[in-house]
Amino acid sequence: MKRKSRNDDDGVNVAGLRVFCLLLGLLLAGSAHGQGIAGRWATYGKEMGNGHREQAIIALNQNGSVITGTFESLTGKTNVHGTIADNHFEIFAWDRKTPALIGELVNGELHGTMFGAAFIAKPATPQDEIPKVEYIAPSPLHRVPYNGLAATPPMGWNSWNHFGEDVNEVDIRAAADAMVWSGMRDAGYDYVNIDGTWEGSRDSAGHLLPNKKFKDLKALAGYIHSKGLKVGIYSSPGPYDCAGYPTSYGHEQQDAADFAALGFDYLKYDWCSAEKIYRDDQMRAVYQKMGDALEATGRPMVYSLCQYGKQDVEKWGADVGGNLWRTTDDIRDNWGSMIANVEKQASFAPLAGPGHWNDPDMLEIGNGGMNGDEYRTQMSLWSLVAAPLLAGNDLSTMSDETRSILLNKEVIAIDQDPLGKQATPDRKGDLETWIKPLADGGAAVGIVNLGSSAATATIRASDLAIASPVTNARDLWTHENVKFRGGAYSAIVQPHATLLLRVSVKADTKP
Numbered sequence: 001m002k003r004k005s006r007n008d009d010d011g012v013n014v015a016g017l018r019v020f021c022l023l024l025g026l027l028l029a030g031s032a033h034g035q036g037i038a039g040r041w042a043t044y045g046k047e048m049g050n051g052h053r054e055q056a057i058i059a060l061n062q063n064g065s066v067i068t069g070t071f072e073s074l075t076g077k078t079n080v081h082g083t084i085a086d087n088h089f090e091i092f093a094w095d096r097k098t099p100a101l102i103g104e105l106v107n108g109e110l111h112g113t114m115f116g117a118a119f120i121a122k123p124a125t126p127q128d129e130i131p132k133v134e135y136i137a138p139s140p141l142h143r144v145p146y147n148g149l150a151a152t153p154p155m156g157w158n159s160w161n162h163f164g165e166d167v168n169e170v171d172i173r174a175a176a177d178a179m180v181w182s183g184m185r186d187a188g189y190d191y192v193n194i195d196g197t198w199e200g201s202r203d204s205a206g207h208l209l210p211n212k213k214f215k216d217l218k219a220l221a222g223y224i225h226s227k228g229l230k231v232g233i234y235s236s237p238g239p240y241d242c243a244g245y246p247t248s249y250g251h252e253q254q255d256a257a258d259f260a261a262l263g264f265d266y267l268k269y270d271w272c273s274a275e276k277i278y279r280d281d282q283m284r285a286v287y288q289k290m291g292d293a294l295e296a297t298g299r300p301m302v303y304s305l306c307q308y309g310k311q312d313v314e315k316w317g318a319d320v321g322g323n324l325w326r327t328t329d330d331i332r333d334n335w336g337s338m339i340a341n342v343e344k345q346a347s348f349a350p351l352a353g354p355g356h357w358n359d360p361d362m363l364e365i366g367n368g369g370m371n372g373d374e375y376r377t378q379m380s381l382w383s384l385v386a387a388p389l390l391a392g393n394d395l396s397t398m399s400d401e402t403r404s405i406l407l408n409k410e411v412i413a414i415d416q417d418p419l420g421k422q423a424t425p426d427r428k429g430d431l432e433t434w435i436k437p438l439a440d441g442g443a444a445v446g447i448v449n450l451g452s453s454a455a456t457a458t459i460r461a462s463d464l465a466i467a468s469p470v471t472n473a474r475d476l477w478t479h480e481n482v483k484f485r486g487g488a489y490s491a492i493v494q495p496h497a498t499l500l501l502r503v504s505v506k507a508d509t510k511p
């Protein structure tokens with residue numbers, strides 16, 4: 001069943017190998033047994049945490065060997081195209097090079113694999129159809145007042161990157177416990193954020209109840225508060241989140257009021273199935289609706305916009321009451337994804353500042369897909385670009401190295417610097433330099449080695465746009481004071497590692 005899984009990268013293109021066979025089969029054109037593939041096909045996936053099953057409708061037209069149509073799940077709808085020959089079909093979606101659906105037409109059913117998993121689709125009955133929702137027009141644009149929160153980038157933990165759809169209340173309580181005993185809370189990580197798949201169904205009064213994985217949200221929020229932490233929740237402006245669980249469409253005020261009454265302090269609001277109802281250019285108005293609803297509750301809640309950076313969100317995110325907005329698609333636990341996400345921040349740098357931040361997505365530190373140098377680079381770069389620091393690992397089982405990265409207070413101080421300036425990159429060969437001005441008149445500077453062999457990085461005081469002379473420089477990963485000689489400092493940087501310095505100036509030469 002299609003959803004944004006944690007590992008849905010395209011595989012190898014094997015479709016070409018089938019072209020010859022497909023051409024041979026053209027004359028048979030999918031009707032060898034008198035069957036055609038045209039029609040509406042219903043297929044069901046696994047049972048979700050709320051007891052519903054994932055479902056999709058594959059609506060197909062056939063013209064000879066050519067197939068066109070749509071694929072619709074609870075979370076989205078997309079056009080598809082493909083071919084059928086001798087009852088073998090290959091259907092593509094989202095311009096991907098590997099077929100989304102491959103299989104055979106067998107006795108009036110489709111049998112095969114869908115996004116890599118086995119599926120059977122049968123002719124759809126009216127009960128199989130995806131529920132339709134009535135269109136609700138968004139209000140005209142206006143400015144939602146700033147809620148006074150997130151003067152520095154939010155810090156905390158979010159369940160998605162490690163637990164995904166499997167998260168439950170026990171995991172969240174364990175994360176809150178670990179936030180305390182691991183020292184995360186005392187280092188400044190104060191939000192424990194429940195991501196998608198907590199949702200059950202609405203009661204007769206329209207309140208959205210948690211599913212069986214989460215018994216009592218109010219008690220859970222109370223537990224997290226009792227630890228000196230804050231607690232976040234997740235929803236979508238569409239009828240379903242990205243995993244097919246019910247969300248806030250048509251219930252925005254009610255959900256915001258319920259989130260406030262339950263004690264939540266933070267809402268991540270994820271576009272997901274809103275794409276089936278609204279055009280992208282309506283996003284601002286749609287996000288404004290929840291911004292208004294949160295404001296109306298009177299409870300300060302950090303508002304986190306998650307719409308993957310569409311529609312130049314950095315230009316209007318703050319105007320809908322947003323405190324942070326995702327600027328990218330979902331991060332993956334690998335070097336290429338991490339670097340691509342942070343580099344995408346560069347042009348948005350002037351639009352971030354206290355109260356409203358660019359969000360290159362959560363931390364993957366400790367999830368196992370990158371090595372220690374790469375995770376130190378993520379921590380360095382997220383801090384240099386004043387990104388929200390939302391850990392995404394299992395806090396209960398952190399290695400010493402993971403702890404030393406997430407709990408590096410000198411690096412956290414760069415992220416949390418009250419000036420709130422975002423560094424931008426300057427690349428020379430394999431070395432990329434990021435410079436962030438700091439409130440004390442000094443600067444943080446990071447040089448990342450993007451290459452595959454060790455390289456010598458040099459930081460010149462004259463490049464730092466700070467009042468010289470440099471009086472003190474500290475390597476924030478070795479925790480040693482280092483000396484600038486002749487106005488420069490050089491060090492060897494290993495592949496994918498980052499040299500991160502905090503450079504200070506004499507108090508009386510601050511600009």
Ligand code: GLA
Pocket residue numbers: 004160195196241242243270306329330
């Ligand atoms: C989207 C978001 C992710 C996560 C998942 C949950 O993909 O971008 O951060 O919230 O949905 O389904």
